[in-house]
Amino acid sequence: MRPLVEWLQANVAALKGVPPDVLYLLLLLVGALIVINFVAISAMFFIWLERKVSAHIQNRYGPMLVGGWHGWAQSIADGIKLLQKEDIIPAGADRTLFRMAPFIVFVGSFAAFAALPFGAGLIVSDLNIGLFYILAVTSLVVVGILMAGWASNNKWALLGAMRAAAQIVSYEIPVGLTLLTVVIMAGSLSLVEISRLQEGIHPLFRVAAGGYVIGLPNWFVLQSPFTFVAFFLYFTASLAEVNRTPFDIPEAESELVAGYHTEYSGMRFSFFFLAEYADMFLVSAVAVMLFLGGWQGFAGPQFLLGTAAFILKAYLLVFVQMWVRWTLPRLRVDQLMDVCWKVLLPLAFVNLLGTGAWMLA
Amino acid sequence: MQIPAEAIVFYALTAITVLSGLVVVTSRKLVHSAFALVFAFSGLAGYYVLLSADFLAAAQVLIYVGGILILILFAVMLTHRIESLDIRSETLQLLPAIAGCGAIVVLMLLAVYRTPWAVKEPQVLTQTAQSIGSLFMTDYLLPFEVASVHLLIALVGAVIIAGKRGGQ
Amino acid sequence: MVTEFAGVLVFIIVGILFLAISLLLARLFRPHHPTPAKLSTYECGEQPVGQAWIRFNNRFYLIALVFIIFDVEIMFLYPWGAAFRELVAKNLGLYAFIDMVVFIGILLVGLAYVWRKGDLAWIKPQQRF
Numbered sequence: 001m002r003p004l005v006e007w008l009q010a011n012v013a014a015l016k017g018v019p020p021d022v023l024y025l026l027l028l029l030v031g032a033l034i035v036i037n038f039v040a041i042s043a044m045f046f047i048w049l050e051r052k053v054s055a056h057i058q059n060r061y062g063p064m065l066v067g068g069w070h071g072w073a074q075s076i077a078d079g080i081k082l083l084q085k086e087d088i089i090p091a092g093a094d095r096t097l098f099r100m101a102p103f104i105v106f107v108g109s110f111a112a113f114a115a116l117p118f119g120a121g122l123i124v125s126d127l128n129i130g131l132f133y134i135l136a137v138t139s140l141v142v143v144g145i146l147m148a149g150w151a152s153n154n155k156w157a158l159l160g161a162m163r164a165a166a167q168i169v170s171y172e173i174p175v176g177l178t179l180l181t182v183v184i185m186a187g188s189l190s191l192v193e194i195s196r197l198q199e200g201i202h203p204l205f206r207v208a209a210g211g212y213v214i215g216l217p218n219w220f221v222l223q224s225p226f227t228f229v230a231f232f233l234y235f236t237a238s239l240a241e242v243n244r245t246p247f248d249i250p251e252a253e254s255e256l257v258a259g260y261h262t263e264y265s266g267m268r269f270s271f272f273f274l275a276e277y278a279d280m281f282l283v284s285a286v287a288v289m290l291f292l293g294g295w296q297g298f299a300g301p302q303f304l305l306g307t308a309a310f311i312l313k314a315y316l317l318v319f320v321q322m323w324v325r326w327t328l329p330r331l332r333v334d335q336l337m338d339v340c341w342k343v344l345l346p347l348a349f350v351n352l353l354g355t356g357a358w359m360l361a
Numbered sequence: 362m363q364i365p366a367e368a369i370v371f372y373a374l375t376a377i378t379v380l381s382g383l384v385v386v387t388s389r390k391l392v393h394s395a396f397a398l399v400f401a402f403s404g405l406a407g408y409y410v411l412l413s414a415d416f417l418a419a420a421q422v423l424i425y426v427g428g429i430l431i432l433i434l435f436a437v438m439l440t441h442r443i444e445s446l447d448i449r450s451e452t453l454q455l456l457p458a459i460a461g462c463g464a465i466v467v468l469m470l471l472a473v474y475r476t477p478w479a480v481k482e483p484q485v486l487t488q489t490a491q492s493i494g495s496l497f498m499t500d501y502l503l504p505f506e507v508a509s510v511h512l513l514i515a516l517v518g519a520v521i522i523a524g525k526r527g528g529q
Numbered sequence: 530m531v532t533e534f535a536g537v538l539v540f541i542i543v544g545i546l547f548l549a550i551s552l553l554l555a556r557l558f559r560p561h562h563p564t565p566a567k568l569s570t571y572e573c574g575e576q577p578v579g580q581a582w583i584r585f586n587n588r589f590y591l592i593a594l595v596f597i598i599f600d601v602e603i604m605f606l607y608p609w610g611a612a613f614r615e616l617v618a619k620n621l622g623l624y625a626f627i628d629m630v631v632f633i634g635i636l637l638v639g640l641a642y643v644w645r646k647g648d649l650a651w652i653k654p655q656q657r658f
Contacts, residue, residue: 021366028536032543083551084558091568097396104399107544114540125536129415129490132607133537136419139427143399146434150392154570162438166589169431169596176603180610187614189490189607262571267555271548337592342644345599349633352606356626359617370538410534420604428597435590494612497605498625506628508605509635512598516639519594520646 003121031124035113042315043277044075050322057326085266090153093263097151101144102264102271108140109275112282117192119295119307130191131183134286135176141279142168145260148272152263160259163333164243170340171240177348178234181227181355182220182290194220195294219293226355231291233351235317237344238283240336242276244325284317285310292317371411378404395433402426416489595643602636 005024008015015023048063051074055062067073089098115130117123127133142165149161186194198219205222206215216222221231243259261272288294288310297309331339381400388394402425409418497505609629616625 025535025539028539029543031536032539035540036543036547083555084560086560086562087552087555088563088567090570091565092570094390094392097393100396103545103548106548107541110544110547111537111540114536124540125533127415127533127537128488129419132416132419132423132490136423136427137537139423140399142431143396143426143434146431147396150434150438152570156571158438162435162589165431165435166592169427169600170592172427173596173599173603176600177606180603180606183607183610184613187491187611188488189611266559267552271551341595341640345640349637353630353633356613356629359613360622360626366535415534416608424597424600424604428593428600432590432593432597435593439590488611490608490611491615492612494608494610495615497609498612498616498621498628502628505605506631506635509602509632512602513635513639516595516598516636517642519598520591520643 028124032114035118035124036110039110039113039278039281040274042281043274044079046277046280046318046322047078047273048072048075049319050325053319053322054326057323079270082266082270087266087268088263090263092153094151094153097147098263099268101148101151102268102275103144104147105141105144106271106275106278108138108144109278109282111137111140113278115191116282116285117195117289117294117310119304119310122307123192126192127190129189131179131189131194131286131290134191134282135172135179138279138282139169139172141275148264149260152260154263157260157262160262164260167240167243167336167340170337171237171344174233174237174340174344174348175241177345177352178230178237179286179290181230181351184352184355184359185220185223185227191289191294195289195296198293198296200296217293217296219291219296221291224355224358226351226358227291229347230351230355231287233344233348234287234291235320237340238287239321239324240340242279242283242321244280244321280318280321281314284314284321287317288313367411370407374404374407374411377401378408391437392434395430395437398430398433399426402430414489416493598636598639602632605632 002024004027005020008023009018009020048071052062052070063071063074065071066077089095112134114125115123115127115133117126145164145168146161149158149164152158182194183189186197188194188197198217200218201213202216202218202222206213208214220227222228261269264272292313293309295306295310297306297313377400381397381404384397385394385401388397403422405425406418406421409415409421606629609625609632613622613625616622
């Protein structure tokens with residue numbers, strides 16, 4: 001953002017007199033507004049997509065009427081409906097915490113987007129510790145979920161919240177360890193730097209013919225066998241992080257109604273929903289940044305095509321998450337913990353040591 | 362026009378930290394005290410950022426908000442008397458407590474004002490994580506490995522204590 | 530670089546304002562007719578029985594404890610991981626790698642202990658030893 005301030009002051013006459021700090025703050029605000037709109041629109045698109053994907057997997061059509069073409073406006077209609085719904089706070093609830101919980105859940109997932117590069121140079125806060133920051137700030141979501149479950153004074157909500165908290169914190173360990181394999185390869189925690197290191201064509205898997213070099217991209221997922229395994233471990237663990245099937249015990253509708261947001265209605269409910277779909281995009285975006293080349297992908301001007309490549313890849317991973325959700329059955333709670341502590345964690349450790357050895361070799 | 366942005370942020374953080382700290386201490390509902398810790402911990406992380414310790418700030422949020430706080434919340438929800446909606450923390454021995462706290466405040470203020478603090482110009486934030494990592498591998502290798510042993514002891518201790526409490 | 534964190538602050542404030550404004554906006558459109566039945570706690574249509582604030586399985590507590598240990602470990606490993614490439618370039622790679630194997634190894638002993646005791650399982654098997 002700083003270079004943009006300098007560029008604007010050098011090239012736009014009207015902005016020369018404005019103090020750079022004020023301009024910087026305004027740019028940050030504009031960036032935040034763009035990102036929040038992107039997140040909201042993406043979430044609405046994902047909700048529509050989820051309904052279409054689930055429908056087609058189950059041999060149905062899904063929404064077809066609203067807006068004409070394949071019910072594309074269904075999410076907008078749902079949003080307007082939610083806006084008109086009565087805001088019910090149960091009499092037995094803890095009102096303060098009940099109101100506060102959606103804020104913490106949403107801010108926890110939205111603040112992470114500040115450090116996410118959407119393309120070459122398109123980042124609001126280029127932190128040196130970007131990846132570690134994202135890991136840290138998303139842990140606020142767990143606190144918000146527990147708050148929601150507790151404040152509702154509802155058995156399903158509290159049980160769902162407890163399960164969600166136990167599951168999310170457990171799976172945070174494999175997530176952290178698998179991301180670490182890429183950090184070791186890259187020697188940096190900055191997402192911009194990590195993405196830059198995946199430029200070009202793979203040094204091994206390539207053919208040179210007639211002046212052209214064709215080959216696989218130099219993405220981290222292909223740079224060593226250990227990062228290849230790490231990508232799949234991360235993707236599995238991240239499904240649990242965002243409470244998606246097969247790890248959706250926290251909101252298993254057949255036993256827990258709706259999990260921690262059972263008592264929420266109207267707009268407050270929609271915030272939880274928004275945060276959930278924002279999180280889905282976030283874990284996919286992190287996977288793309290670290291393993292799948294970030295904004296590398298299309299030849300040409302990186303400013304626009306890079307952003308398109310990044311968003312396309314992240315959307316594709318979100319689609320895979322939906323595909324998995326509507327294909328696999330749900331794990332039992334004891335199996336859930338076993339998968340984390342007895343399968344993913346040892347594998348992640350072995351993988352980590354392997355990456356260290358690979359770097360030495 | 363120079364905005365004293367850092368000062369504004371500092372006082373805002375102080376307000377958040379102190380007020381949430383007060384809620385932690387004075388709230389009669391145990392759960393409210395626990396949840397107020399979110400803001401106290403996050404405020405502290407903000408201080409670390411102002412001190413150019415970005416890695417430490419993120420670690421503070423990761424460990425305290427994402428770990429310790431969850432543990433505290435689980436512990437609160439595991440207490441026996443939780444069935445009564447309003448478990449109250451009671452105030453005992455108010456006067457000795459005030460006297461003790463007052464003495465500590467005086468002592469700390471003395472320490473703060475008497476110490477010749479080494480004042481340093483704010484530094485450009487460099488690769489703090491890498492520097493910490495390099496230091497772990499060179500100057501602070503022993504503490505680093507001892508930390509691992511410490512964690513092992515904590516893990517074993519936790520399992521034993523939790524096993525006993527489970528009454529199996 | 531400290532100012533890069535200004536973006537984080539702006540995101541937090543914008544996030545809070547976004548929710549607050551949408552809630553205020555919704556107030557203009559939404560009805561407000563509370564009735565005792567509407568405000569009662571949902572329990573699948575039955576009258577709610579007792580409080581929800583019940584005492585929980587201490588399995589949750591144990592998971593959180595084990596989690597914190599590994600969380601702290603991850604916090605220690607990240608600086609190491611970020612510095613490793615540099616250390617390899619400086620020919621300190623093997624040294625740093627062995628340090629890390631020792632560090633992780635000690636904790637894996639702990640994991641093996643907890644595993645053997647059966648405390649990783651959600652339903653703890655009967656005591657065998």
